[in-house]
Amino acid sequence: MARSRLRHYNVVNAWYHMFFENPKTSLFYLSVLNLLLIVIVTPSIVNPGPKPRPMNLFYNNVQGLIDPSQIKSKTPKLNMTKIHELHSYLFVNKPDIVVLNETWLNSSILDSEVLPNTYKVFREDRTLKTHPFDPKQPKKFRRGGGGVLIGIRNDIDVECTKVGFIKVHAEILSVNIKTP
Numbered sequence: 293m294a295r296s297r298l299r300h301y302n303v304v305n306a307w308y309h310m311f312f313e314n315p316k317t318s319l320f321y322l323s324v325l326n327l328l329l330i331v332i333v334t335p336s337i338v339n340p341g342p343k344p345r346p347m348n349l350f351y352n353n354v355q356g357l358i359d360p361s362q363i364k365s366k367t368p369k370l371n372m373t374k375i376h377e378l379h380s381y382l383f384v385n386k387p388d389i390v391v392l393n394e395t396w397l398n399s400s401i402l403d404s405e406v407l408p409n410t411y412k413v414f415r416e417d418r419t420l421k422t423h424p425f426d427p428k429q430p431k432k433f434r435r436g437g438g439g440v441l442i443g444i445r446n447d448i449d450v451e452c453t454k455v456g457f458i459k460v461h462a463e464i465l466s467v468n469i470k471t472p
Contacts, residue, residue, distance in 0.1 A: 344471070347448075350387035354378070356396040356437075357406060363437065367400045375406070382408060389469075390443035397439050411443035414452045416463040440465050 354374060362368035382390065390411060396418075397406065403413035416422070418438035440463045444450045449470040 347388040347469075348385070349389045349391065350381070350385065351391045352378075353394050354392050355394050357392075358396050358401075363396060366398070368396075368398065370401065370405060378406075379408065388445050388448060390441075392441040392443075393439070394437070395439035395441050396437055397441070406441065407443045410446055412446055412450060414442045414444075414465055414467055416440050416465040418463055422463050438463050442467055444469070 356363075357370055357374055357378075358368040359371050390407065395406075395415070397415065398417050403415065407413050416439065423438070442465055444467065451468050451470075453466045453468055
């Protein structure tokens with residue numbers, strides 16, 4: 293029993309001399325100890341994790357996803373040629389964000405008819421609210437033109453922000469994308 297106490301005393305005594313009596317070794321060991329504590333507390337130093345991949349954006353002025361002859365219709369039919377081309381591009385390239393303008397859509401067309409359900413869709417279609425009728429220029433307003441659409445992959449955290457009233461007659465849509 294006395295021998296184990298003596299060994300314990302010798303080990304403690306050796307550590308004491310190493311840390312407090314020899315300045316060179318004590319500085320080295322304290323530095324190593326600090327580095328180990330930093331690595332233990334913040335493991336991202338050793339393993340930073342996967343690198344974030346850049347987001348891919350697809351933008352297109354589609355010049356109408358409905359047939360021009362049906363612009364004034366309350367229930368227009370989609371131009372399936374453009375829809376198929378759009379879907380094939382999305383399937384092959386898998387962009388993270390899709391931005392379309394001049395969609396010419398109205399409320400009778402569902403979001404799921406335009407983009408696949410792998411995207412959250414935010415739209416602002418042209419209405420009398422965004423383009424009020426101007427009696428001085430009756431031909432200026434095209435009831436079925438305009439419109440913007442933003443589609444963002446479902447796994448991306450996003451929220452739509454309504455832009456306050458601006459004295460410009462346009463469809464304006466804004467989204468906030470939350471990145472890690």
